[in-house]
Amino acid sequence: MNPKSMTKIIGGVRYSTDTATLIADDVYWDGRNMERHGRNTFLYRTPRGNYFKVVQTQWQGEKDELIPIDQDEARDLYEGPLSEHHVGYEGAFPGVKVEDA
Numbered sequence: 001m002n003p004k005s006m007t008k009i010i011g012g013v014r015y016s017t018d019t020a021t022l023i024a025d026d027v028y029w030d031g032r033n034m035e036r037h038g039r040n041t042f043l044y045r046t047p048r049g050n051y052f053k054v055v056q057t058q059w060q061g062e063k064d065e066l067i068p069i070d071q072d073e074a075r076d077l078y079e080g081p082l083s084e085h086h087v088g089y090e091g092a093f094p095g096v097k098v099e100d101a
Contacts (some may be wrong), residue, residue: 002027002074003017003022003025003036003042003054003056004017004054004056004064005017005018006054006066007066008062008066009053010066010068011051011068012018013068015044015046015050015052015066015068016046017042017054017066019046019047020044020045020046020047020052020085021044021045021047021087022042022044022086023043023045023074023078023083023085023086023087023092024042024043024078024083024084024086024087024092025040025041025042025043025082025084025086026040026041026076026081026082026083026084027040027042027084028083028084037057038057038058038059039055039056039057039059039062040055041053041054041055041056041057041077041081041082042054042055042056043074043077043078043082043088043096045047045092050068051068051069051070051071051073051074052066052068052069053066053067053069053074054066054067054069055067063094071093071096074092074093075093075096078092078093087093091093
């Protein structure tokens with residue numbers, strides 16, 4: 001599933017996939033399909049440094065969603081279920097210090 005163009009105003013703030021950078025998603029071939037149980041999640045970062053996720057669905061009766069999230073949730077998604085990274089960690093989370101184990 002390719003990410004759709006979406007724009008939504010939430011709390012007086014405009015979020016748009018057209019102007020944001022796609023950071024990560026969960027679209028990959030698993031040997032059977034590229035959709036995760038009929039849904040895919042896409043993580044974006046706006047030019048002003050805000051994060052949001054887009055959840056696209058193929059299920060009848062469900063709607064695609066654009067949801068603003070904070071940096072901690074964005075990092076959890078990036079480090080967790082969104083395994084397809086389009087931007088390196090430092091580019092996705094500028095200024096976040098990564099420590100060696």
